[in-house]
Structure formats: structure tokens, C-alpha cells
Amino acid sequence: MTDHTLSSGKGAVGLEPEEESGGHGVARIAIVAALGGFLFGYDSSVINGAVSAIQNYFHVAAGPLGFAVASALLGAALGAIFAGRIADRIGRLKVMRIAALLFLIAAIGTGIAPDLAFLIILRFIGGCGIGVASVIAPAYIAEVSPARIRGRLASLQQLAIVTGIFISLLIDYIFFNLAGHNANGTLWLGAEAWRWMFFAMLIPALLYGGLSLTIPESPRYLIAKQRIPEARKIIARLTGERNLEIRIDKIRESVAREKPPAWRDLRGSALGLLPIVWIGLFLSIFQQFVGINVIFYYSNVLWHAVGFSSSASFLFTVISAIINIATTIIAIASIDKIGRKPLLLIGSAGMFVTLGTMAAIFGTAKVVNGTPSLGPVAGPIALVAANLFVVSFGMSWGPCVWVLLGEMFPNRIRAAALGLAAAGQWVANWVITVTFPTLKDISLGLAYGIYATCALLSLLFVMRWVKETKGKQLEDMTTEMGSA
Numbered sequence: 001m002t003d004h005t006l007s008s009g010k011g012a013v014g015l016e017p018e019e020e021s022g023g024h025g026v027a028r029i030a031i032v033a034a035l036g037g038f039l040f041g042y043d044s045s046v047i048n049g050a051v052s053a054i055q056n057y058f059h060v061a062a063g064p065l066g067f068a069v070a071s072a073l074l075g076a077a078l079g080a081i082f083a084g085r086i087a088d089r090i091g092r093l094k095v096m097r098i099a100a101l102l103f104l105i106a107a108i109g110t111g112i113a114p115d116l117a118f119l120i121i122l123r124f125i126g127g128c129g130i131g132v133a134s135v136i137a138p139a140y141i142a143e144v145s146p147a148r149i150r151g152r153l154a155s156l157q158q159l160a161i162v163t164g165i166f167i168s169l170l171i172d173y174i175f176f177n178l179a180g181h182n183a184n185g186t187l188w189l190g191a192e193a194w195r196w197m198f199f200a201m202l203i204p205a206l207l208y209g210g211l212s213l214t215i216p217e218s219p220r221y222l223i224a225k226q227r228i229p230e231a232r233k234i235i236a237r238l239t240g241e242r243n244l245e246i247r248i249d250k251i252r253e254s255v256a257r258e259k260p261p262a263w264r265d266l267r268g269s270a271l272g273l274l275p276i277v278w279i280g281l282f283l284s285i286f287q288q289f290v291g292i293n294v295i296f297y298y299s300n301v302l303w304h305a306v307g308f309s310s311s312a313s314f315l316f317t318v319i320s321a322i323i324n325i326a327t328t329i330i331a332i333a334s335i336d337k338i339g340r341k342p343l344l345l346i347g348s349a350g351m352f353v354t355l356g357t358m359a360a361i362f363g364t365a366k367v368v369n370g371t372p373s374l375g376p377v378a379g380p381i382a383l384v385a386a387n388l389f390v391v392s393f394g395m396s397w398g399p400c401v402w403v404l405l406g407e408m409f410p411n412r413i414r415a416a417a418l419g420l421a422a423a424g425q426w427v428a429n430w431v432i433t434v435t436f437p438t439l440k441d442i443s444l445g446l447a448y449g450i451y452a453t454c455a456l457l458s459l460l461f462v463m464r465w466v467k468e469t470k471g472k473q474l475e476d477m478t479t480e481m482g483s484a
Helices: 017-023 027-046 047-058 062-090 094-112 116-144 149-176 193-199 202-211 219-223 228-239 247-256 274-288 292-305 308-338 341-364 378-394 397-408 412-441 446-466
Strands: 366-368 371-373
Touching: 017 412, 027 047, 027 062, 027 094, 027 116, 027 202, 027 292, 047 149, 047 193, 047 308, 062 094, 062 219, 062 397, 094 116, 094 202, 094 366, 116 149, 116 219, 116 397, 116 412, 149 193, 193 412, 193 446, 202 366, 219 228, 228 247, 228 378, 274 292, 274 397, 274 446, 292 308, 292 378, 292 412, 308 341, 308 378, 341 378, 341 397, 341 446, 371 412, 378 397, 397 412
Parallel strands: none
Antiparallel strands: 366 371
């Protein structure tokens, strides 16, 4: 639901005080919805601090370990591809609660896992929750946000994701130190530190499920289901307006012209899909193929492999997560002023330079016992380049892709197209995650060279195919959005 009559204001997220009134201000609603992103970030990254401990505890090789790490991503692809359709049937809020339940089950199950197979299954279940949250949050936020500040509110999803990543890495670091710098060390109730890293997700999962009971259903969904009186009350509460009939009639007419969404609506003459769907899919793929999650899934292993201590590796990972949060906040402040496309172009250029620097450093490093050895100059340069890469991603491709996916598709295909794009994102994430251990063993220079190439391709792709969506009403999005 969008409303051009709402002003952008000067609040923390651009809202006037009257828009926050009534307990259901649009900012608070968006924050609650974005909590799914927090769990998404936490569950996907908590494995970072537990990777080595799980390998030692279950005595597994690199191949099965990589699959265990990536199993959540397969679940995320499955959850994403069905979340939009389910949300169109039962509502956005019920889908949020389903995601919270999946996170809750995963938190308990991965914490008590007796073997690697059980851990993989529960990681997959948690991944389904990640996929559902990755679709429902941007769609819901886009539907309740005014057009002029929709970018900032939708960016809360990415802020929640990176905050979840930071908190998971911080908790990993705390438990690692409490257990005597050993993730296999025993903490409370006789459970190892790595198990408590997973148990800690219980708290945000319960919080997300509970708070989802305090926000209203999407007015657009209610109107589509002919629940007009409920929609009218919610819109009035969000906007403070009294005469809403023009706005409601416009949405109702739009819904009446639309047939129920189906997968066949995504088909087009260009290689089987509509051009706008291909653009959303490639945005998702490029977001992952630049290798950002290598930093957040494997950075402990990476920095330890090139000579830093385990404790220093944990600390560097936490610092990277803090930088990611800071740059996401910058993106939130600028996305509705600068626009989506300029930020993507700036980010792609920055990622290409920083990834290229890392590829050159690791590709030319002296190899000692099969491991690249970085000298006193190359090591700090690699560390700075890695964090500047996080800066480039965090202020551009991190938030901008989620904003675009929530708003760029026409009303008729939004849920299905967003689900397909998000599923593509998780499959791409899985490919990067599961292949990195092997690439690392071959050459870190090769790995980062591949990611740098993808960053360059992402720059060319955005220049040619992506059009700006800043300030547009959701009703105005058409399949021409992605034309040159």
C-alpha cells in the first residue's frame, strides 16, 4: 500500500510525527516486519563461528562441511519460491509467524544435533525460514510504505540482516572466549560453545513471532480479499486521513483488473520469462556472485589460514560486520535522495577494485605448506581491501537489491516474481558457499578473481538494464521498468 499524500518529514526514517501516532506508525510496522531480516542474518551467519568446531566434533571432510554450511541456503531457496504464493492465500502476517516458527525449530534442533545429518536437516528447516522472511518482509514493507520514503523503510530489511549478522558473530566471539578460546569447549548444561551459538537464536525468534501479533495486515491484501472495512481502518491509522475512498477505490480498481497471480504470469517471449523478471533474477544472482557471504560465512577460516590467530580472526570478522551496519545506515539515509541505480553503480565499481586487489595479493602470495603466507605489508592491505569491499557492498548492493525487488515488479506478478528472484538469490548464495572451500584450496587468488569479474559484470548489467524506481507509486510499476 502506498500513499503519495504522506510527507517525507524529518524523523529518523523520514516520517512526520503524526504518521507515527496511534501505536501503528508505519516506521514501527516496518521495523517489526524487518525483524525477519534479523533472523535471516543471524541464522545464515551463525555457522561462521561454529564451522571449525563442527568439523572437529563430527570429524568431517571439507566437502560434507561445505554442504552443511550451505544446506540452509537450499532451504532458503525453497522457502522463497513458495512464500509469495502462500502470502497471497493466507496473508502476510501468518507467513511471518510461520517463518518465526521455522527459526524456533532450527534454533533448538541445530543446538542439540547428535550428528552431521541431523544438523544439515535442521539447517535446511532454518533456511526455509530465511527464504520466507527474505520474501515477505520487502513485499509487506513496500505495501505499507509511502512512495517518497519507501526506499528508506525497505532498507530496514537490509539493516536488520546486517545487524543479525553482527549479533551472531558477536555471540560467536563471546561464546568462543567464554569457552577458553575453543568453540568445542563446554559451557552451560554440558553443551559445547558452538551449540549455544545456535541456541541463542531462540530469543529473536520468539520476539519476532510475538511482535508479528502487534502489527496490522497489509491493506492491499485485505482489499484483494474484499475486506474493505478492515483495510479502511488500517489505512486511516497509518495516514491519519479521514476521506480514504479515492485511495481505496484506486486500489480496488487495480485489484479488480488483475487476475489471481500464477507462475505462468512470469512467462514472456524472452527466454521464457518477462524481461523485468530476468532483471530481478540477475540482480539477485549478482548480489551473491560477488562473494559477499564468503566474508561472513568463512572469514574466520580465511584469516586464520593466512596467518592470523583464531582470536584475531574472530575479531576481524566482528569488525567487518560493524562496518556492514554502518554502511547500510548510510545507504538508508541516501537511497531516496541519490536513487537505487547510482548507488548500485558506485558499489559495483568499488567491489571490482577491492576484490581485484585481494585477488592480486592472494594470487601472488608465497605459498607455505599449501597455505598463502601474507607478509607484514600484504596482510594489512588484504584486510583493508576486504573491509572496503564490505563498505562498497553495504552501501549499495546489500540494501538496494532488496528495495528494488520489493518495488520493481507490477502488482499482478509482484509476489511470484519476488519469490522467484529471491529463490535465485539463495541458489546463487549456495553455489558460492559450497564452492569456496574447494576454490580456497586451489587458489584464493582464483576465488577473488572470479568474484571481481562478477563485480565488473554487475556494473555493466546495471548500466544497460536497470532503471530507476525512486519516487514511483507501486501502481505505476510496469513491465517497461527494465527496458533500456
